[in-house]
Amino acid sequence: MPAFDKHIFVCCNQRAPGHSRGCCDPDGSGQLRSRLKAELKRRGLGVQVRANNAGCLDQCEAGPVLVIYPQAIWYGNVQEEDVPRIVEKTILNDELIEELVIPDEVLNTKGRIRWPKTAS
Numbered sequence: 001m002p003a004f005d006k007h008i009f010v011c012c013n014q015r016a017p018g019h020s021r022g023c024c025d026p027d028g029s030g031q032l033r034s035r036l037k038a039e040l041k042r043r044g045l046g047v048q049v050r051a052n053n054a055g056c057l058d059q060c061e062a063g064p065v066l067v068i069y070p071q072a073i074w075y076g077n078v079q080e081e082d083v084p085r086i087v088e089k090t091i092l093n094d095e096l097i098e099e100l101v102i103p104d105e106v107l108n109t110k111g112r113i114r115w116p117k118t119a120s
C-alpha cells in the first residue's frame with residue numbers, strides 16, 4: 001500500500017466552557033474534520049491524503065488548529081469556509097495560506113503571545 005502524500009491532523013479536542021485555554025471543537029461535533037474529509041473525497045484525494053482526528057495539539061489559544069505533514073504546516077483560527085482553499089492551495093499546490101499560518105514565535109507559547117492579533 002502506498003504511503004499517504006500528506007497527513008492532516010485536526011484538533012477535535014473539547015473542553016468545558018470557560019476553560020482558560022479554550023479548545024478547538026467546543027461543541028464536540030468534529031465538523032472541521034468532517035468538512036475536510038468531504039472536500040478531500042470530493043476532489044478524489046481520499047487515498048493520498050489522510051485527515052485524522054487529533055487530541056489537543058497544545059496550540060489551543062490559536063484554535064481551531066490543524067497541522068499538515070510532512071511539511072509541518074501549522075494553521076490556526078481555521079474556519080470551515082477555509083477548507084476548500086486549504087485543499088486547493090496547500091494540499092494540491094503546496095502553497096501556504098499566510099493568514100492561517102501560526103507564526104513560529106507563537107507556537108508552543110500557551111497563549112503568552114496573542115495570535116491572531118484580532119482575536120479577543
Ligand code: FES
Nearest residue numbers: 011024057059060
Ligand atoms: S484544544 Fe486544540 S490545540 Fe489544544
